[in-house]
Amino acid sequence: MSELAPRYSATSLLRARFSRDYWRPLWRRTKPKDAYDVVVVGGGGHGLATAFHLARDHGLKRVSVLERKVIGYGNVGRNTTIVRSNYLLPENFHFYEDSLRRYETLSRDLNYNVMYSSRGVVDLANSDDEMVLYARRGNAMRLGGIDAELLDRAGLRRFMPELNPDLPRRYPIVGGLLQRRGGTVRHDAVAWGYARAAAALGVDIVEECEVTGLVTAGGVATGVETSQGFVRAERVVFAVAGHTGSIGRMLGVPLPVETHLLQAMVTEPVKPLVHTVVSYMYGHAEVYLSQSDRGGLVMGGVLDGYPSYTREPEWHRLEEVVQGAVAMFPQVAGLRILRHWAGTNDQTMDGSPLVGRLKYDNVFLNGGWCYGGFKAIPASGAACATLVATGSAPDLIRGFALERFATGHVLDEKGAGPFPVRQ
Amino acid sequence: MTHLRCPFCGVRPVEEFSFHKTLPNVAGGPFADTFLRSDDPQDSHEHWQHRLGCRAWLLTRRNPSTGEVLELRLLGGAAS
Ligand SMILES: Cc1cc2nc3c(=O)[nH]c(=O)nc-3n(C[C@H](O)[C@H](O)[C@H](O)COP(=O)(O)OP(=O)(O)OC[C@H]3O[C@@H](n4cnc5c(N)ncnc54)[C@H](O)[C@@H]3O)c2cc1C
Numbered sequence: 001m002s003e004l005a006p007r008y009s010a011t012s013l014l015r016a017r018f019s020r021d022y023w024r025p026l027w028r029r030t031k032p033k034d035a036y037d038v039v040v041v042g043g044g045g046h047g048l049a050t051a052f053h054l055a056r057d058h059g060l061k062r063v064s065v066l067e068r069k070v071i072g073y074g075n076v077g078r079n080t081t082i083v084r085s086n087y088l089l090p091e092n093f094h095f096y097e098d099s100l101r102r103y104e105t106l107s108r109d110l111n112y113n114v115m116y117s118s119r120g121v122v123d124l125a126n127s128d129d130e131m132v133l134y135a136r137r138g139n140a141m142r143l144g145g146i147d148a149e150l151l152d153r154a155g156l157r158r159f160m161p162e163l164n165p166d167l168p169r170r171y172p173i174v175g176g177l178l179q180r181r182g183g184t185v186r187h188d189a190v191a192w193g194y195a196r197a198a199a200a201l202g203v204d205i206v207e208e209c210e211v212t213g214l215v216t217a218g219g220v221a222t223g224v225e226t227s228q229g230f231v232r233a234e235r236v237v238f239a240v241a242g243h244t245g246s247i248g249r250m251l252g253v254p255l256p257v258e259t260h261l262l263q264a265m266v267t268e269p270v271k272p273l274v275h276t277v278v279s280y281m282y283g284h285a286e287v288y289l290s291q292s293d294r295g296g297l298v299m300g301g302v303l304d305g306y307p308s309y310t311r312e313p314e315w316h317r318l319e320e321v322v323q324g325a326v327a328m329f330p331q332v333a334g335l336r337i338l339r340h341w342a343g344t345n346d347q348t349m350d351g352s353p354l355v356g357r358l359k360y361d362n363v364f365l366n367g368g369w370c371y372g373g374f375k376a377i378p379a380s381g382a383a384c385a386t387l388v389a390t391g392s393a394p395d396l397i398r399g400f401a402l403e404r405f406a407t408g409h410v411l412d413e414k415g416a417g418p419f420p421v422r423q
Numbered sequence: 424m425t426h427l428r429c430p431f432c433g434v435r436p437v438e439e440f441s442f443h444k445t446l447p448n449v450a451g452g453p454f455a456d457t458f459l460r461s462d463d464p465q466d467s468h469e470h471w472q473h474r475l476g477c478r479a480w481l482l483t484r485r486n487p488s489t490g491e492v493l494e495l496r497l498l499g500g501a502a503s
């Protein structure tokens with residue numbers, strides 16, 4: 001334990017300034033042990049947060065996270081870092097609000113700076129009809145006790161002087177929906193912070209350990225087959241995000257999931273230009289954008305548009321995203337793109353998450369996070385840990401159980417129908 | 424994936440086409456057809472449309488791990 005990083009504080013950081021060997025690994029490298037109370041498959045945000053809460057809130061001593069690659073390889077390190085709770089359906093906004101509140105205090109809870117920045121999230125409207133939709137969503141949120149503000153052009157000019165809404169545009173900007181507490185959180189720090197905090201509580205974080213099969217006996221899971229051998233487990237949690245579909249296949253359980261790509265890109269750094277997170281639908285296309293602390297514009301759009309496991313983003317989508325960015329802020333036209341990447345997403349049939357039991361009494365799924373599960377990490381970790389430790393799902397995630405597809409209680413946030421690509 | 428071969432228009436950039444849906448591949452009636460899929464990383468059966476071209480509807484089999492098109496034909500028509 002002593003070789004690990006100590007608790008951070010102002011004095012410890014001051015000490016770090018003068019000591020050569022202050023900086024230590026955040027978690028130990030380890031091989032899997034023979035047996036655990038809980039094996040969490042997948043070392044992304046959701047797996048790490050679930051393991052952390054199992055250890056901290058439920059006192060479980062023998063917990064491991066088995067990660068196929070390295071911590072941060074998956075979507076937790078590929079997303080555009082936006083956090084918000086501006087959803088329409090109560091099941092969704094209550095859950096994401098719980099998550100946003102946890103993000104507000106996460107740096108302190110993990111003793112790790114995750115750089116939560118409440119810079120606001122604005123969805124721009126192109127037409128009066130869209131304003132009506134935003135008013136509906138904003139009102140739903142306010143009735144649920146969550147902050148939302150409908151901005152007209154004047155309000156937008158005041159909140160975002162950097163955007164000129166009066167500029168002639170093919171898709172004019174008439175207003176927007178603002179959530180001031182929304183913003184960004186440094187994604188890598190979330191993965192590292194949870195990994196470090198979980199390891200400090202005794203959780204084994206095992207990298208380069210792929211789970212290749214679930215072993216069962218008498219109708220319950222007894223462990224997992226991995227690239228580092230068999231690991232016995234009392235309970236198994238699958239938190240593999242973009243690989244949820246393959247897990248269904250591995251267990252012989254068809255799931256309401258398809259695997260789709262989402263891409264993102266970042267420009268070269270420039271001086272402060274955009275102080276908030278802004279998203280803009282123009283025609284069929286969309287762009288959303290924020291500026292990182294280094295100054296790069298981080299941008300993304302909609303899914304690539306068809307099932308894919310390749311992680312090779314489509315070029316025409318990049319073009320659309322850039323067109324949208326230039327339509328919002330003409331002055332960015334000359335910027336160069338530094339990096340461009342994609343992640344595989346577990347897109348569900350109704351666009352909402354899948355958290356609950358999976359086929360066996362002691363096997364759980366924490367997935368279906370689609371393209372929006374970074375903001376969900378703190379709430380999902382806490383709620384999923386309660387489900388796994390106590391066997392019953394807290395109210396916050398009860399609606400996310402797989403059974404909704406058999407009973408018809410789907411949570412179709414966008415009203416798009418059973419088409420994962422349109423969710 | 425950069426291009427698809429439309430039976431009418433020949434090889435065209437993928438952005439002219441739009442993916443519509445994956446086809447049901449699990450038994451269990453209309454509910455399973457609508458909501459559930461066995462997600463095969465090597466073999467996906469799909470409907471596409473050459474939306475910004477001749478608007479023909481297409482039936483495809485693709486390998487989503489490589490982007491390779493294994494089969495593409497006119498919906499209801501002969502293989503091409
Ligand atoms: C380009 C992009 C932008 C996004 N932007 C946002 C955003 O702005 N806001 C937001 O809220 N969300 C966003 N998302 C979505 C968000 O990133 C994901 O929903 C979320 O990170 C998924 O949960 P995770 O962190 O646990 O996933 P991951 O980090 O992908 O973790 C899953 C892990 O499981 C591992 N794994 C898979 N199979 C196995 C196996 N068999 N054995 C062992 N390990 C395995 C993988 O290697 C991976 O590390 C974005 C996603 C992408 C791709």
Ligand SMILES: [Zn+2]
Nearest residue numbers: 429432473477
């Ligand atoms: Zn054609």
